[in-house]
Amino acid sequence: DTGVSQDPRHKITKRGQNVTFRCDPISEHNRLYWYRQTLGQGPEFLTYFQNEAQLEKSRLLSDRFSAERPKGSFSTLEIQRTEQGDSAMYLCASRSAGGRETQYFGPGTRLLVL
Amino acid sequence: DQQVKQNSPSLSVQEGRISILNCDYTNSMFDYFLWYKKYPAEGPTFLISISSIKDKNEDGRFTVFLNKSAKHLSLHIVPSQPGDSAVYFCAAWGNAGNMLTFGGGTRLMVKP
Numbered sequence: 001d002t003g004v005s006q007d008p009r010h011k012i013t014k015r016g017q018n019v020t021f022r023c024d025p026i027s028e029h030n031r032l033y034w035y036r037q038t039l040g041q042g043p044e045f046l047t048y049f050q051n052e053a054q055l056e057k058s059r060l061l062s063d064r065f066s067a068e069r070p071k072g073s074f075s076t077l078e079i080q081r082t083e084q085g086d087s088a089m090y091l092c093a094s095r096s097a098g099g100r101e102t103q104y105f106g107p108g109t110r111l112l113v114l
Numbered sequence: 115d116q117q118v119k120q121n122s123p124s125l126s127v128q129e130g131r132i133s134i135l136n137c138d139y140t141n142s143m144f145d146y147f148l149w150y151k152k153y154p155a156e157g158p159t160f161l162i163s164i165s166s167i168k169d170k171n172e173d174g175r176f177t178v179f180l181n182k183s184a185k186h187l188s189l190h191i192v193p194s195q196p197g198d199s200a201v202y203f204c205a206a207w208g209n210a211g212n213m214l215t216f217g218g219g220t221r222l223m224v225k226p
Contacts, residue, residue: 004157033213042118042203042216043158056212091157102148103214105157 002026004106006092012112013082020078021109025094032075033103034067035091036060043091049075082113117141118206120217127224133191135220137204140185144206148214149178149189152201161202162189194224 005024013019025032030051035043046065048056051072061067064082069075079086089110093103119138127133137147145166150158164171164178164187171178177190191198201221205214 006157031212035213040123040218042120042205042218043214044216045213048212050212058213093157102160102163104160105150107155107157110155 023092029094
């Protein structure tokens with residue numbers, strides 16, 4: 001399977017705990033995106049990497065959120081001191097270089113903060 | 115402010131008939147539009163796209179129409195099949211950034 005993969009698929013945590021999610025993009029894609037989706041809404045942009053450089057961050061990405069892509073391949077998204085409002089589906093997408101290339105999404109990580 | 119809107123949260127269609135899903139946008143900087151389909155517990159799957167230099171793009175049973183003057187696009191599915199039942203998201207590209215801006219989605223139910 002050469003699609004975008006995410007791990008874990010589901011995470012339940014208690015408020016105040018830290019969580020980390022991983023995304024493995026399609027191998028030849030150098031652009032990587034993180035989105036968050038809450039119930040009944042469309043995905044909302046969080047952050048964007050071109051290779052290992054984090055080029056854009058949404059104002060939705062509070063200081064409790066940090067994302068990395070150390071070698072320009074996989075990426076991690078960490079949420080510190082989780083809050084109940086962080087409960088959502090976290091989606092990763094990747095695309096190849098170019099003007100308007102399609103973004104391909106992974107299956108997502110569903111986070112529930114109790 | 116919602117720059118991409120899908121005003122119908124749900125749509126029910128009989129198998130074999132046409133499904134028409136609508137999307138409106140407000141930002142005239144958007145120059146590329148995509149439709150994604152999403153099943154429960156899965157990520158969005160790319161369906162079809164259209165550049166702002168075109169007004170129609172067709173791929174099998176799926177056709178996307180773009181009306182730039184009205185800032186409106188629509189997805190036509192003909193004929194609709196039960197397997198098309200999913201949530202459909204319209205997304206736009208070009209808002210001075212590298213991200214997609216999504217609408218809220220429309221849940222399509224195709225009845226056998």
